[in-house]
Amino acid sequence: MTAAPDHKPTFSNLSLTERLDEAMPMLLIPILVVLGFLAIGSPSSWLTLTVSGLAMGMMIFIMASGLTLVFGLMDVINFGHGAFVSVGAFVGVSVLIALGDWTGAASLLLNMSAIFLAVVAAMMVTGALGWGFERVIVKPVYGAHLKQILVTVGGLIVIEQLIHVVWGPDEIFINRPETLKGAVTFAGAAMEKYRLLAVGIGLVLFIAMRMVLRRTKIGLIVRAGVENGPMVEALGYRLRMVFVGVFIAGSALAGLGGVMWGLYQEVITAGMGEKMMVLVFIVAIIGGLGSVEGAFIGALLVGLLQNYVAFLEPKLALVSNIALMTAILMWRPQGMMPVVKAK
Amino acid sequence: MSDPILSLNAVYTDIAQYHILQGVDLNVPRGQVTMLLGRNGVGKTTTLKTIMGQWTAKSGEILYDGQDIARMPVSARARAGIGFVPEDMGIFRDLTVEENMVLGCSSGPLDPKRKDWLLSAFPALGTFWHSEAGNLSGGQKQMLSIARAMAEDRRLYLIDEPTKGLAPAIVSTMAEALRELKAQGASILLVEQNFSVARALGDSAAVMDDGKVIWTGAMAELSENKDLQERLMGLSMEAH
Structure with a gap:
């Protein structure tokens, strides 16, 4: 082949x-974080609230990451995502209750093993449930947003009722494993051990997700699919299969989020996932639908802001996240890190 | 005519309430460049998208290597060896040039020799190998789109207006790359409005009007006959 014209x-x-x-x-x-420090004044209170906000943000991120990818890949609005949070919490807590000897022992190894098994069980059940949900409920309504909203809300209600059938109508209280109770003190600030663990798990998950999305071929296909699905298929990739995989992974992550949130609140209800969906949608929207990095930043902002505001002016805590969403959408209507979709 | 790699027999395609293709009959000979010509809005792009499966044919046969692929999923058509360069280029803007090229290889990693060959054909891609594709110029995006389709061996290429809006220097680069592709034995169905490119590259031509192929023959015959050009397309190639 002849060389191309000189073009540098x-x-x-x-x-x-x-x-x-x-x-x-x-x-x-x-x-x-700096504004919070200036507003709160007390370094120890600020540190406690910051760790608490980061922990809350990480848990919301875990729940939101699957939802945002599912929307980005196939334009599917899944209001049923909250059901996976609830089911994950109930399965995980059931395992923790069954392993009461392990969670009650003053052994970090036994406590963490119990949590690990609870998380694995929750993720397996919610992953399988997600697969069934996609095949039965979501698949028939691809491309029809109104129908998606209606059937996924219907799916959410059905699953919540099934939780009542299996676990009963009452809320279930759960104690954190022995070694995760209480707090550690640093620079005069009390930081709950469980919140530190939640921050750690959230960070590890974010880094792992980022590596999968940035360093692997499947991650490349997912990122490309979010941007221009038809072109990915025209290059020879079965995007539907990828989407099912992402849906299963997203459901499993929601289940993990459910276990973590249940242990955070120390009480679980069938409607807990539904309640979380408000925050999860806020995070997905302000991050930019389809963007995992955006969801991560959005979740941390939501967690931090809610904790700071709840300390400074408790009455404003409920509206702080809506105000944050409004401000960010006025600044960037597509969210902070929008995925540019092919027309 | 040699054994066609692709044959369309009475293909009809609707988009919403519009009947775009109204019985397209077309043969793409193996190892040749077939130009798909016609005025704007006559169904050329829809024909390519129907072959690729992005629009579903309402009826008719699409025979690729003797097999009817009309109901085959898009990804299966690509894996069967059909490469597609859409009119909008289909570049993944948020991915780097390298990542776009890696995605062009659905059956394995990008072969280093093939990469070297493509970068010698399109040096700008090497310059911006690690840059986001969204930052490339229009011409560079078009080069990337074609190079990505060529990233692994394919037997048939469907290319939609690759030189649209490009500077002459880049057009000649494109034409050279397509000529090289043909020399390697690939078959190409090319929609092209630039008649000098069509004349230089085309072995055969099919002219469309009103959703049908109204004329097929040798490209040389069409380029030499001004009356025929004006009758089929409403203008002479000399005008371009």
Whole structure:
């Protein structure tokens, strides 16, 4: 082949303003943390609230990551996602109750083993449930948003009622495993051990998800599918299969989130997932539908803001997240890190 | 005519309430470049999308290597060896040039020799190998779109207006790459509005009007006959 004409294009460097605009979503977290510090005044209270906010944010992120990818890949609005949170919590807590000797022992190894088994059981059950949900409820309504809302809300109600049938109508109280009770003190601030664990699990999951999405072929297909699904299929990939896989993984993550949230609140109800969906949707929307990184930043902002505001002005805590969503959508109507969809 | 790699027999395609293809009959000979010509809005892009499966044929046969693929999923058609370069290029803007190229290989990793060959044909892609594809210029995106389709061996390429809006220097790069592809034995069905490119590359031509193929023959015959051009397409190639 002959050489192409001499053509040496270059990119111009981005201006400082453009760089700042690009980085702004990531800068929002440290900005909020600093503002929180200035508003709260007391370093120990601020540290306690920051860890609490990060823990809450990580748990919301775990629940929201699957939802945002499912929407990004196939334009599916799944209001039934909350059902996987509830089922995960009930399955996980059932395992923890069954392993009462392990959770009651003052052994970190036994406690963590019990949590690990509870999480595995919850993820397996919610993953399988997600697969069935996709095949039976979601598959017939691809491309029809109104029908998706109606049938997935219907699915949510049915699953909630099934939880009542299996586990009874009452809420279930659960004690955290022995070694995760109480708090550690650092610089005068009390930080609950369980919240620190939640931050750690959330961070590990985010890094793992990012690596899968950035470093593997399947991650590449998912990212490309979020942007332009028909083209991915035209290159020879079975996007439907990928979508089913993502749906199962997202449901399993919701189950994991359910176990973690149940242990965080120390009480579970059939409607807990439904209640969480408000926060989960806020996070997915402000992050930019389809963006895992956006959901991560959005979840941390929501968790931090809610904790700071609840401390400073408890009456405003409920509206703080709606206010955050409104402000972010006025600034970036597609969310903080929107996925540019092919037309 | 040599044994066709692709034959469309009485293919009808509707988009919503519009009857776009109204009985397309078309043969794409093996190892040749077949130009699909016609005025705007006569169904050329829909024909390519119907062959690829992005629009479903309401009726008719699409025989690829003798097998009817009219009901086959899009991904299966691609895996059977059909490469597609859509009019909008289908570039993944948030992925790097490298990632776009990796996705072009659905059956395995990108072969280093093939990569070298493609980068010698499209050097700009090497320059921006690790840059997001959304930052490329229109011409570079078009190069990426074609290079991605060529990232692994395919037997039939469906290419929709690859030179649209491109500078002459880049058009010649494109034409050279397509000529090389043909020399390797690939068959190409090319929609092209640039008649000098069509004349230079085309072995045979099919002219569409009103959702049907109204003329087929040798490209040389069409390019030499101004009356025929004006009758089929309402204008002469000389005008371009």
